[in-house]
Amino acid sequence: MTKLQIKELLKQHHPHLSSKLSDLYLELSADKIAQDSGIINRTFLLSSTAGKRWYPLDPIITKVEKVYFRDVRIPRLIGEPLIDDDEIYTPSIGGESPNPLSTPSTNLNNKRFWMLSDYDFDITDYAEDLITSSDGRQLRLGIVERVVNAVTRDGKSTNYQSCSITEANSIRIYAHSTANKFASTDDATTQTVGPLRDIPIQFHDILLSGAIARGYKDPTNFKSDLYQFFNNEFEIGIKKMKKFTRTKTGTGFIKPQAF
Amino acid sequence: MIAPIDKIKNLTTEDVISLFGEDILNSCFEEAFKFTNNLITDNSCYEALVSSDLETASYRTTSSSGGGTTALGWNDDNYLKNRRILFANREIKDSSPSVYLECAKLDSNISTTSASISTSIYYEYDPYTPKYYITNAGKLQIIPLDTGSALPTAEIYYMTYPRFGEQIIYSETHKLGSTNFSDIQKEAEHTLFYGIPIQARELVYIQMALNLIQYYMSDFVHEEEDTELSNLLASQVVSLDKDRKELLQFVVTKFGVGNMGDVK
Numbered sequence: 001m002t003k004l005q006i007k008e009l010l011k012q013h014h015p016h017l018s019s020k021l022s023d024l025y026l027e028l029s030a031d032k033i034a035q036d037s038g039i040i041n042r043t044f045l046l047s048s049t050a051g052k053r054w055y056p057l058d059p060i061i062t063k064v065e066k067v068y069f070r071d072v073r074i075p076r077l078i079g080e081p082l083i084d085d086d087e088i089y090t091p092s093i094g095g096e097s098p099n100p101l102s103t104p105s106t107n108l109n110n111k112r113f114w115m116l117s118d119y120d121f122d123i124t125d126y127a128e129d130l131i132t133s134s135d136g137r138q139l140r141l142g143i144v145e146r147v148v149n150a151v152t153r154d155g156k157s158t159n160y161q162s163c164s165i166t167e168a169n170s171i172r173i174y175a176h177s178t179a180n181k182f183a184s185t186d187d188a189t190t191q192t193v194g195p196l197r198d199i200p201i202q203f204h205d206i207l208l209s210g211a212i213a214r215g216y217k218d219p220t221n222f223k224s225d226l227y228q229f230f231n232n233e234f235e236i237g238i239k240k241m242k243k244f245t246r247t248k249t250g251t252g253f254i255k256p257q258a259f
Numbered sequence: 260m261i262a263p264i265d266k267i268k269n270l271t272t273e274d275v276i277s278l279f280g281e282d283i284l285n286s287c288f289e290e291a292f293k294f295t296n297n298l299i300t301d302n303s304c305y306e307a308l309v310s311s312d313l314e315t316a317s318y319r320t321t322s323s324s325g326g327g328t329t330a331l332g333w334n335d336d337n338y339l340k341n342r343r344i345l346f347a348n349r350e351i352k353d354s355s356p357s358v359y360l361e362c363a364k365l366d367s368n369i370s371t372t373s374a375s376i377s378t379s380i381y382y383e384y385d386p387y388t389p390k391y392y393i394t395n396a397g398k399l400q401i402i403p404l405d406t407g408s409a410l411p412t413a414e415i416y417y418m419t420y421p422r423f424g425e426q427i428i429y430s431e432t433h434k435l436g437s438t439n440f441s442d443i444q445k446e447a448e449h450t451l452f453y454g455i456p457i458q459a460r461e462l463v464y465i466q467m468a469l470n471l472i473q474y475y476m477s478d479f480v481h482e483e484e485d486t487e488l489s490n491l492l493a494s495q496v497v498s499l500d501k502d503r504k505e506l507l508q509f510v511v512t513k514f515g516v517g518n519m520g521d522v523k
Contacts, residue, residue, distance in 0.1 A: 004387050011388070015363065018374070019385035019403075184403070188387035 001204040003188040003196060009208055013226075014215040022211070023182040023194070029210025029234070030179035030195030033203075035062060037241040038176045040198045046171040048143060051103030053085040053162035054117065055171065056138040063176040067114040069143065070170050077113035081144060081160035083151050101151060104161040111146035112163070143171065200244075206237030263288075263448055263464075264441040270468035270499065271475075279471060281439040285423035287474070288440045288451070291466035293420055295459055295510065301345040303514040305416055307456045308345075308432070311449065317432045318345075318454075320415040331429040333399045333415045338429075340397075342419050343454075349389035349401050350412040359414060362401055365390040374402065386411075418454040456514055462506040469499050 001009075007022050014022070034040040046055050048069070057064070067074055085101045117140040143163040150161035182194035191201060199207055213230035216223045261269075267284070268275055276284065296304065308318040316330065324332035331338045333347075348359035365374065365383070370392035373381035383390050383402045389411075391401045405411045421433040423440060432453050443451055452460050476492050 007385075007388060018381045018383055019388045019390075020382035021380045022388065023385070024380065182385075184384040186385075188385070 001196070001201070001208070002191045003182070003186055003193050006196065006204060006208055006211075007188070010211050010215070013212045014218075014221060016220075017215065025211035025214045026207060027179065027181055027195055028214060029207050030199060032210060033199060033207065033238055033241060034176065034178050036238045037245055038063070039200070039203075039241050039245045040177055040179055041065070042175065042177050044173045044175060045169045046141070046173065047168045048163050048165050048170045050106075050164050050166045051085070051101070051162055053142050053144060054140040055143065057141050057173070057175075058177070059138055060177045061139065061173070061175045062178060064114075064116055064141065065174045065176065067141070067143075067174070068172040069112050069114075070165075070167065071172075072110075074112045074114055074143075077115040077142075077144060077160070080115060082156055082158040083153055083160075085162040101153075101162065104145070104147075104150065104164040106164045107145065107147050109145065109147055113144050113146065113160075115142040115144065116140070117142060141171070141173065199241075203237065203241050203244075206234060206241065209233040209237060260445045260448065262445040263443050263451060265445075266464050267440075267468060267471070270464060271471050275471065276441055279474065281441060282424075283471070283474060284440045287467045287470040288463070289421055289423065291463045291470055292451075292455070294466055295463045296343070296418075296420070296455055298507070298511055299455065299459065299514040300516060303456055304343070304418055304454045305345050307452075307454050308416075308418060311453055313432065313453055316430060318416055318418055320417065320430065321413075323410045323413070325429070333401075333413065334410055336397060338397075338399055339393060341422065342417050344391075344399065345416040345418065347389075347391040347399070347401060348414050348416075349386065349391075350414075351386055352405055352411065357412075360387060360389055362389040362391040362413075365392040365402075367393050367395075370400070370402070371395060421451060421453075459506075459510045459514060462503065462510050465499055465503045465506060469496065469503060472496055472499070 006026065010022055010025070011017070017025070030040075044058055044061065048055075067076075083101070119140065144160040145162070145164055146159050147161055148159055149157045151158050179195035179198045180193075186193040191197075191204070195207065196204060209230045213227055213234050215221060216227035216230065264276070264284075272278065279287075299307075305318075320331070320333045320338075322330070322332045323334040325335055344364075347362040347364075349362050351358045351360060369381050370383075370390070371394070373379040374383045374390075374392075376382055377384070386403055389401060389403065391399060394400045399415065401411055401413050403411070417432075419430075419432045421435050422431075423435050423438065426436055433450065435451075440451075452463070455463065472492055472495065476496070
């Protein structure tokens with residue numbers, strides 16, 4: 001379905017929606033599909049910097065599946081290192097020194113791990129009362145290397161140091177993400193713009209059902225019976241998409257049985 | 260086929276011109292026309308116009324500015340005076356061949372406030388869902404604008420309501436400026452009814468006759484206090500009103516709200 005077609009179909013139910021609102025309803029539906037079915041996957045590239053542990057993730061990432069460092073898959077670290085290498089604070093601003101760890105030297109172990117921090121990444125404004133949100137909320141991806149007794153501080157030691165390699169585009173993240181957004185420059189006669197590009201063509205009808213259902217929640221056009229109908233269509237559709245996602249690339253899971 | 264004035268004479272009285280004069284006759288027709296026309300969907304009006312002998316310029320505007328001599332552009336002052344907008348179609352820029360998309364009408368206040376704020380839910384920016392609205396200067400505006408805030412290419416289908424005795428300026432649909440209702444000959448009857456389907460003409464006549472009789476009754480009740488005559492007229496009103504109701508039902512069912520093309 002092209003953008004024009006899907007918006008015309010939406011218009012049949014909600015003729016008074018603005019351009020923005022009709023796009024928004026489709027985008028919201030796409031994001032719910034993304035969250036519930038995990039159908040929207042993409043990869044992201046980051047550059048590593050020696051001595052830098054935490055890297056900001058694109059805000060559209062909802063779940064990190066796996067991480068490759070220099071094309072080598074690295075495991076996820078279970079737990080977290082005892083000593084952090086905190087880059088939330090920036091010493092150059094305001095003169096407050098967080099006492100950062102020294103940059104580790106390159107080692108031949110190459111035992112790297114990734115970890116995820118749910119705490120907001122914001123290195124531009126270190127002071128708690130100056131936090132801005134120009135980049136939105138960003139999760140942090142941590143890259144550490146395992147070296148025996150790599151770091152010692154305050155009588156404590158840890159085997160994990162920050163990444164020791166500076167290299168462009170060395171980290172590739174495989175992740176679930178939210179959907180693309182529509183733009184005013186979209187060619188509406190195509191089916192590859194905004195969220196329509198992310199969601200397979202055979203599921204565009206489900207996306208439409210979600211947008212129609214959302215429209216019936218508006219106080220100006222509230223119709224509970226139609227909302228229920230289309231929302232039900234939407235939820236059933238998401239289940240189908242979830243099943244499709246699992247069988248498309250996944251191998252499933254064999255549950256052990258005792259006899 | 261009979262002349263319009265003869266039709267009204269048949270429905271009221273032979274002395275209708277001398278009783279009321281040209282101005283009241285003209286006015287009653289104008290009001291009856293507007294009443295009937297507003298029962299009819301834009302689509303039915305459009306079909307009535309394009310199937311008539313009118314030249315296209317009498318119901319379509321393609322220029323945003325007319326230059327102020329014989330025609331008005333859709334973005335000019337006074338364009339909306341006495342005019343019913345049927346369709347506003349915006350061209351998709353650089354499309355070849357030209358492709359137009361129908362604009363939906365936008366709330367006038369929202370259009371001048373939230374519609375231009377990019378983070379508002381009322382923001383209008385998609386050329387594939389164009390809108391039109393009436394500006395606070397009384398102009399017609401179509402959004403989104405082209406790059407560089409230029410007015411987009413558009414075509415407006417419209418009709419003006421008939422006006423007798425007024426100077427004809429700027430692309431009127433009916434050319435009745437130098438004539439009266441009673442002057443229209445039977446061959447020219449159709450020139451009164453541009454924008455109204457043939458099947459709905461009778462309703463205009465009945466409505467006009469009722470308007471005239473109400474003038475007449477009002478005069479006798481309030482000025483002459485002739486209750487006997489007004490009672491006689493009342494029975495005629497009942498008869499005409501019965502016809503009117505039947506025609507009204509027919510016109511609304513056939514050409515009125517609910518037919519295809521109402522939702523934009």
